[in-house]
Every structure is written in C-alpha cells, then in structure tokens.
Amino acid sequence: MVKEVKTTCPYCGVGCGVIATVEGDGTVAVKGDPEHPANFGRLCSKGSALAETIGLDGRVLFPEVLGQRTGWDVALDLVARKFSDAIAEHGPDSVAFYVSGQLLTEDYYVANKLMKGFIGSANIDTNSRLCMSSSVAGHRRAFGADTVPGVYEDLELADVVILTGSNLAWCHPVLYQRIAAAKTARPAMRIVVIDPRRTMTCDIADLHLAIRPDGDVALFMGLLGHLAVSPTIDRDYIDAHTQGFPEAFAKASALSFTEIMERTGLPAMQLRKFFRLFETNEKVVTCYSQGVNQSSSGTDKVNAIINCHLATGRIGRLGMGPFSLTGQPNAMGGREVGGLANMLAAHMAIENPEDRDRVQRFWASPTMAEKAGLKAVDMFKAVADGRIKALWIMATNPVVSMPDADAVEAAIKACPFVVVSDILRDTDTARHAHVLLPSLGWGEKDGTVTNSERRISRQRGFLAFPGEARADWWQMAEVGRRMGFSGFDYASPAEIFAEHAVLSAFENSGSRDFDIGAYAHIDDAGYRTLAPFQWPQPAATGSCVTRFFAEGGFYTPDRKARFIPIEASSADRTSENYPLTLNTGRIRDHWHTMTRTGKSPRLSSHIAEPFAEIHPRDAMDLGIRGAGLVELESPHGKVIVRALVTERQALGSVFVPMHWNDQFAAKARVDALVAPVTDPHSGQPASKNVAIALRPFEAAFYGFAVSAAKPMVPDAEYWALAKADGGWRIELGFKSPVEDWTVWCRNTFNLSAGLEPIGYADRQSGDLRLAFFQDGRLLAAVFLSNQPVAVARNWALDQLKADHSDLRKRFGIVAGRPGADQPDPGATVCSCFSVGVNSIVSAIRTGCHSVDAVGKQTNAGTNCGSCRAEIKGIIDGCLAAAAE
Ligand SMILES: Nc1nc2c(c(=O)[nH]1)N[C@H]1C(S)=C(S)[C@@H](COP(=O)(O)OP(=O)(O)OC[C@H]3O[C@@H](n4cnc5c(=O)[nH]c(N)nc54)[C@H](O)[C@@H]3O)O[C@H]1N2
Ligand SMILES: Nc1nc2c(c(=O)[nH]1)N[C@H]1C(S)=C(S)[C@@H](COP(=O)(O)OP(=O)(O)OC[C@H]3O[C@@H](n4cnc5c(=O)[nH]c(N)nc54)[C@H](O)[C@@H]3O)O[C@H]1N2
Ligand code: SF4
Ligand SMILES: [Mo]
Secondary structure, eight states, X not given: OOEEEEEEOSXXXXXXXXXXXXXXXXXXXXXXXXXXXXXXXXXXXXXXXXXGGOOOTTBOOSOEETTEEOOHHHHHHHHHHHHHHHHHHHOGGGEEEEEOTTSOHHHHHHHHIIIIIIIOOOOEEEGGGGTTHHHHHHHHHHHSSOOOOOOTHHHHHOSEEEEESOOHHHHSHHHHHHHHHHHHHOTTOEEEEEOSSOOGGGGGOSEEEOOOTTOHHHHHHHHHHHHXXXXXXXXXXXXXXXXXXXXXXXXXXXXXXXHHHHHHTOOHHHHHHHHHHHHHOSOEEEEXXXXXXXXXXXXXXXXXXXXXXXXXXXXXXXXXXXXXXXXXXXXXXXXXXXXXXXXXXXTOOXXXXXXXXXXXXHHTOSOOOOSOOOOXXXXXXHHHTTXXXXXXXESOOHHHHSSSHHHXXXXXXXXXXXXXXXXXXXXXXXXXOSEEEEBOOTTTOOEEEEOTTSEEEEEOOOSOOOTTOBOHHHHHHHHHHHTTOSSOOOSSHHHHHHHHHHHHHTTOTTSSSOXXXXXXXXXXXXXXXXXXXXSOOOTTTOSOOOOOOTTOOOSSTTSOEEOOOOOOOOOOOOOSSSOEEEEEEXXXXXXXXXXXXXXXXXXXXXXXXXXXXXXXXXXXXXXXXXXXXXXXXXXXXXXXXXXXXXXXXXXXXEEEESOOOTTTBSSOXXXXXXXXXXXXXXXXXXXXXXEEEEEEOOOSEEEEEEESSOOOOOSSSEEEEEEETTEEEEEEEESSOOSOHXXXXXXXXXXXXXXXXXXXXETTTTEEEEEEEETTEEEEEEEEESSOOOOOHHHHHHTTTXXXXXXXXXXXXXXXXXXXXXXXXXXXXXXXXXXXXXXXXXXXXXXXXXXXXXXXXXXXXXXXXXXXXXXXXXXXXXXXXXXX
C-alpha cells in the first residue's frame, strides 16, 4: 500500500510544502507539494534529499542516564526531581532551558509555559538568539511588535529587490528561484546584493555592493539622508503614522558622503547608483538575513533599513517593505509562543505587567517570571560560573553553534545536571548529557511551523516511532506534571495548538498583531487536515489580512511607528596579532551542525571538507597556496581547514562555514574562534566579524582516503570525513610522517592484521598509495603525498563500488588515476544527479552555452535547481577563458 502525506520541509524558513510517499516496502520518496503557497512544487537540494536523512543510523532510541539505557519513568522522574531540587535550594533562576527554532510550535509552547508560568523563571532561551533576535528587537523598536509586514509575493512584484547579508541562492534557494523566475519574466526588475563576498546569489544581481564588514548601518543611514532630501520622501505617511523622523534624519545627515564611503568601503559611483535605484523605484523590498542580524550593530542595521522604508511609506503594500528572512523552519513559531528569554507568549511583552497578568490568568499558573531571563551567551556564562545548576538542551547543538564554543563545551561539562533531547546519540553536545532523551525527528513528529511570511503549516508524521522515542512536547509536559504542576495534561499536539490559538485571541481585540483566534476550536480532525494559512486570522474576520502597516496601525501605545536615531559605529576588530576578519556562514548542501545532512552522500558530495575562503593577495602575503591547509587562531581557539583561494573573497577577510563538528573533522568547529561579543539590544552574537590570525598549516604529509566502512577517528592532525555513495571519504594532513602506514591504515579502517595492501611508492615525489582488498572489493585505499593530493576524488570513490577481481584493476587504483575508460567526473556540482564539474565543462565545450542546454545534455540543474547559479558561473568562466 502506498501512503502519501503532505508535510513541511524541516530545514529553512522558506517553509516549503513536501509530499512524502511511503511505499509498501517502507521506502520513502519526497517531492515538492505543487499546492503549497511557499514553493508551488519546488524543492532545493536539501529538501530533495530528505529521504536520505531519515535512516535510523546514529539515532538515540531509548532514554539514557549516564550513557546507560533506562525507561522513561526513571529518566523523567530524575529530570523532574533534579529541577525541583535546584529550584527549592537555589531558586527558580538556578535552572534553564536552551531550546531551538527547529522545535515545532507545540513543543515550544509547552517549554515556554513550563519555564515562565510554572517554574517562574524566564531562563528559557533559544538558538533563535543566534539567528533572528536582532530582527525581533528591530521590529519591536520600530513597530511595537515583532511583525514581518510583507509576504513572499512581494519579492516577485518588486521592481527592486535588495538582498543584504543574505546568501539567498544557498540559504533560501526556493525563494531565490522564485525571484530568478520573476526576473526572467520581467527583465527590468533589478536585484542588488550587499555582501562582503561575491556569493552565488550575486549571479542574478545587477549590482553587487562588496560592503566592508558591518558597513550596513552607514549605508542605510546614507540612504535615509539621500531619500530625505529627494522627492521620494513621503511626508504624509511620516506625519500620519510615525514618530521620531527629525531625530533619525539629524543623525543620518550628520554623516558625510566621505564618511559613508569610508565606513562602507564602497566607491562613490556604486553608492550613488544604489541610492538612485531606491529613490526612483517605488516597489522596493529589502530582504535581510544573518549578514544583518549576526552583528554587534544588528538591531541598528535592522532599524536603519526600516527607517528608509518608513520614510518613503513603502511598507505593507504590494511589492514593498523590509523583509526579514528567517533561518530555521520554525524561527517564527518560536517567536509567536515567546520562546526568547525577553518575550512572553503570543507576542506579549514580559516587561509589561498587564501582559504578565493576562498570561498568568490564562494559564492559571501559580507564579510568573517577572523579568527577562538570561540570553544565550549570558546563559552559558551562568552555566560556566555555576549559577545554573540544571540545564535542559533541546533540538540544538551549542557545543558547535555557540560563540566561544570551547568555553561552552567546558561549561556544559561542568554543569551539575544536563538533560539533552536530541534525535542522535552522539552529537558534540549530547555526549555530555547526564540524561539523554530520544526525540522524534522529522517524518515522525506532528505539529506546526511558521515560515518567514507568517504562514503556518503542518508537519505531519508518516513513519513509525523508532524505539521508544517520544515527542519533545510530551517530554516537557511529562516533566511539568512530575514537578507537580497542573496544566500539562495534553493528549495531542492539536490540544496544545488550540490552547495557543485561544491565548493569541485572549483579551486581544486588535491590540496585538498575533491573533489566530479562528483556530481556537480546532479539534483532532481539523488539525489533521489543516491547510497552510497566514496569520493574522482573528475569529471574527474569517478572511486574512496578509500585509501590515500600509495604513499605519502599529503596535505602539499611539499606534505610530518609531524612527530610530542611529549612531554609525566602527566595527573593525582587527589588531596587530589578529589582523584579519573572520566571516562565517553556510554552504549550499549542509544544514547547521550536519547531524542530518551529514548522513546524505549526495549532500556531502558538493563540498566535502571544511574550508577557508581567502583572497589571493592575503594568501600570497601569508605564503598560503590553494588546496593547502591553514590554521586560524583567535584568542578563543584554533581550527585547521583547507585553503580555498578565491577572488570572491574580500581582501582582509576570511570566510569559514559553520557546519563542521567534531564528528566530521579533527578541528573545524569555527565557533571555537568566535568571540562572545553581542549586540547590546538583542544579545545576538556577532558571528560574522571576528578578529583572527591566519597561517599555513605545514603538513609533512597530505592524504586522501576512501573506505567502504566508517573509519575510526584517524590519528592525524587534520582529517575531515564525509559520507559517500558506497562508503566514506577522508581528507588527511599529518604534521610528521607516520612510522608504518600499513599499520596506520589497519587501525584507521579497522582491518584485520593479516590483510596486506597493494602498494606503490614513488621515491622521487614521495607519493605513497596503499589499497586493501577483500573478495574482489576495495575495502580502503589511501593516497599520500608531501603535496596536497591530486587524485580524482569521485573516481576513487567509484572504486568502492567496482568489481576488483581483476588484478590489473587493483593496480589501477594505486596508480592513482582514472583509466581512459573511466573519465573523472570532477567535483560534484549537481548533487541531485551527481554531475561533476568536468562533465559540465565537456558539455560546454560541445556547444552548450546556457544552463538549460547543459541541463539537457547532462541533467545537471534540472531537478531542484540549487546548482544553476554554479553552472552559470562555470559557463561564464569557460567562455571568458575561451575569449582570452
Ligand atoms: N544551505 C543551508 N541553508 C540554510 C541554513 C543552512 O545551515 N544551510 N540555515 C538556515 C538558517 S537557520 C539561517 S539563519 C539562514 C541564514 O541565511 P543567510 O543569512 O543567507 O546565510 P549566512 O551564510 O549565514 O550569511 C549570509 C551572508 O552574510 C554575509 N555577511 C557577512 N558579514 C556581512 C556584513 O557585515 N554585511 C552584509 N550585508 N553581509 C554580510 C556573508 O558573507 C554571507 O554571505 O539560512 C537558512 N538556510
Ligand atoms: N559561527 C557561526 N555560528 C552560528 C551561525 C553562523 O552563521 N556562524 N549561525 C547561527 C544560527 S543562525 C543558528 S540557527 C544556529 C544553529 O545551530 P544549532 O541549532 O546548534 O544547529 P543544528 O545542527 O540544527 O542543531 C539541531 C540539533 O537538534 C537535533 N534535532 C533534529 N531534529 C530534532 C527534533 O525533532 N527534536 C530534537 N529534540 N532534536 C532534534 C539535531 O540532531 C541537532 O543536534 O547556529 C548559529 N551559530
Ligand atoms: S528552500 Fe529548500 S531547505 Fe528551504 S524549505 Fe524549501 S526545500 Fe526546504
Ligand atoms: Mo538560523
């Protein structure tokens, strides 16, 4: 029997609808839901590979106490007792929850209710602090509420789309595709990308502003100064619906054009072009993401952008407005339930006594947190200095993702009682848990998520619960009950959602933006079939207003928006010892700390090891060569990664992805370098502007290996492991030569002592290759050299699947190069169809000069389309090279 279930992608905040098909034999396939208004059938590479990530390998299937399996009763009683004891002895602020924008709204609601309304502390914070909190703070300062005014359609209707601090092509690929399609249909549409790096997103840009790190405040203040003296300024809107324009304008106009040039690092021509584009096009949307939020001036950046939209009255109308692109699938849902330490449920304010009283009456709770709790960075400081006695971490991996990650790890290790709820048994964080609770993952759990355009969609389970795993909301509710609290007797997520909906409408009458009262009476059946909808949905209306603020109606006491006067501050953190700026972020095919995407061979093939993007001049000055290894150091830690020398990178700045953890690399948790510097308003860490030193990592030997089975942790100073089709691939670097490589291989690949390799050594070049076979199959092969190893990776991996009964073929492997009959496809570009760069270049050579033509010949880019920007880059590169 075939089962088809409509659900929502668990990755980014685009919130694409997915149809999962479960075949009779249990195999799962996923495709885009053509009816879902976020994606209309599209999916990106991560969404398309979802079926590869739901296997049970690595899962935690039973509750564990100190690494030993136990039953739920024992585990939950222990958690309840430890939390109650800490509260009794040291007060409610001695305990904390650190949760996640990847929880479902129902999980999040229960966690927040338990901490703020029953434990009576606001020490619940979330990884959204590292993600969206500057947007939240900026929205609240300007609008009086955390409201995203626009909808996705605005991105297609706009005449100018500004993408600042957003690598949309890789991080919100389906929105990128929607914009790219709109531009193809309407070529007059203009796209501006503001990013220190030339990212793949620049591929559709008419203007790329390679801004200096944290130059955004100056840029948008400059824009405000320009707009204010242009005919575009909307005096009527300013007078009717805002306050504070003169003060904001005074600050903006105090900044001279020369200062703006200096702070942004942008030439006058580019600045003027940008200002004119904004001035002369009414339909402008300014989208922003982590290049804006993750900054010590993140909240000011958000308000500098909003100021420009308020000054022109371009907000909440078709094709206009500021647009915060949320990262996680439920960043927005978490904000709706008040999951941040400084918020209350249903967009109410913790600092407001009436709001506190209202929520307390609604929950009939015995106590209520009276002030904001500890924000993430401060929370882990409190864990470190012993103020927090019991900590519950749920659906996040702070040992990898928090700034000053080594200190965070040390704090967690030293905490008297740590509970971790995760789906995996061995994450960098879970390994330190006293109690490890097995949660349900995507495909198993049930609930709702809200995407960047305020659209609430169902995630539906379609797989059996594995082992004894249980939903996160259930775990929290059970502990609440066991701590003796009433109000946690939920039978289903539908009941929790209904309570959340009732609270959103409770004593609201239009005073709060978040109102989904229309769903107050939803039952199990209604919840089962709930179609995606956008908030607000108040009970009375039935119809949905999808945009905010075109006619004012802000959520401040006088219903007027606030202009925020901003100081342009300097954020150059470099010094003599740490002369470069580290910028961190994402790559196309991995998700955060790789616990899920690391399971997929397809997703691991696009970029298989951690790297640092370095400008050619910096590389030359520091004696770094492409494909060599580099060490990055800050006062907080060190990492070793591969050097990627590229002109896409700005001079003086280095980019390292955030994804690699201790399971997949020797020393590549980039957050170990990141200083715990935060924005003063939002508490969001400045993860994109860190002072570091960079130097070559001198390896005596470099290596590349393939292995049919998962290897042991290699004894090497540098290693990076990636799952591949048919096995694993490992990049290696050794500080000094290994005494006996055969023994090293046997240990690393877990081979029996009697197994002898076929070997090849070239005395002149120092190259050494060893391959181990059993029953005509390759078990493992290692290619070593005193230079970065040039062996064709995908060819070597293919050997794991080939038949090697023929001895000549075995020697082909240690020869280290493909035979004429096995062309090397090159590094993977299209992960859906495993098309490598060499195959794409061959297609271009035969006359395919457009992305579509390459697709026709090779299939590359014809499924999810995430690699189309890269294919275009390869075509442009080949054509430019041919023209030279
Ligand atoms: N493939 C993939 N997609 C994802 C995720 C993932 O892990 N993988 N995670 C999701 C999540 S949770 C999030 S929050 C989003 C993040 O989505 P994005 O914010 O688009 O991603 P980042 O790569 O973190 O950062 C975006 C860009 O900001 C630039 N930047 C750095 N400093 C500055 C600056 O001072 N000013 C400006 N204007 N730009 C700057 C960086 O160079 C980078 O290209 O992605 C979501 N989507
Ligand atoms: N340097 C640097 N650091 C960053 C960033 C950056 O750009 N640069 N970005 C920041 C941002 S924007 C974000 S959002 C964070 C993300 O950082 P994290 O939240 O730490 O990253 P994830 O890997 O998504 O962690 C999710 C964890 O939950 C588990 N999990 C998955 N599904 C479930 C479930 O249903 N229930 C439970 N209980 N567990 C589950 C996963 O196995 C994993 O361990 O990183 C932040 N850190
Ligand atoms: S764009 Fe990709 S990762 Fe984001 S929700 Fe859609 S399919 Fe998932
Ligand atoms: Mo995020």
